[in-house]
Amino acid sequence: MRLHPPATMLVPHLSSEDCIVGGFDVPRNTMLMVNAWAIHRDPDLWADPTSFKPERFENAKQADVRGFLPFGMGRRACPGSGLGLRTMGLTLGSLIQCFDWKRIDKEEINMVEGRGTLVPMAIPLEVQCKVRPIINKIFA
Numbered sequence: 001m002r003l004h005p006p007a008t009m010l011v012p013h014l015s016s017e018d019c020i021v022g023g024f025d026v027p028r029n030t031m032l033m034v035n036a037w038a039i040h041r042d043p044d045l046w047a048d049p050t051s052f053k054p055e056r057f058e059n060a061k062q063a064d065v066r067g068f069l070p071f072g073m074g075r076r077a078c079p080g081s082g083l084g085l086r087t088m089g090l091t092l093g094s095l096i097q098c099f100d101w102k103r104i105d106k107e108e109i110n111m112v113e114g115r116g117t118l119v120p121m122a123i124p125l126e127v128q129c130k131v132r133p134i135i136n137k138i139f140a
């Protein structure tokens with residue numbers, strides 16, 4: 001969600017009147033886009049910004065995590081963030097618990113992003129999965 005936010009530029013916003021955002025004059029009818037991707041990698045906000053270190057968020061209160069906005073922020077922030085986060089946890093947990101996974105090649109996983117609104121991987125990760133018997137208990 002930090003290094004590869006699904007909505008890299010969030011959702012475009014249009015100013016209904018002249019306003020000032022972050023010290024910048026924004027005339028009426030301006031389309032404003034927020035580059036969450038860049039903010040999530042800003043070295044002024046994140047130590048070692050391009051490294052994947054989920055432990056950064058351990059014990060962090062929401063207010064301590066500056067510059068993390070995969071769901072936007074403020075009045076027009078995503079109202080589905082709670083559902084989205086829970087669904088991701090449930091999906092990931094189910095994939096790990098219910099399947100055995102095997103890489104097809106031995107290359108290091110390439111996380112370079114491809115083109116597209118929801119930033120797919122440029123080089124897709126190919127894996128084989130085999131269903132585990134526990135799936136019968138979970139989805140029975």
Ligand code: HEM
Pocket residue numbers: 006007010011012070071072073075076077078079080081083084085088
């Ligand atoms: C991981 C999952 C999700 C991500 C990353 C995500 C991300 C976002 C982002 C970035 C925005 C724009 C915020 C802004 O422009 O400031 C947004 C808006 C919105 N999202 Fe999500 N979202 C997710 C899941 C959901 C779900 C599950 C729902 C509904 C069940 C939902 C409903 C909405 C709605 C209705 C808006 C428009 C809010 C408004 O304009 O006032 N989203 N979402």
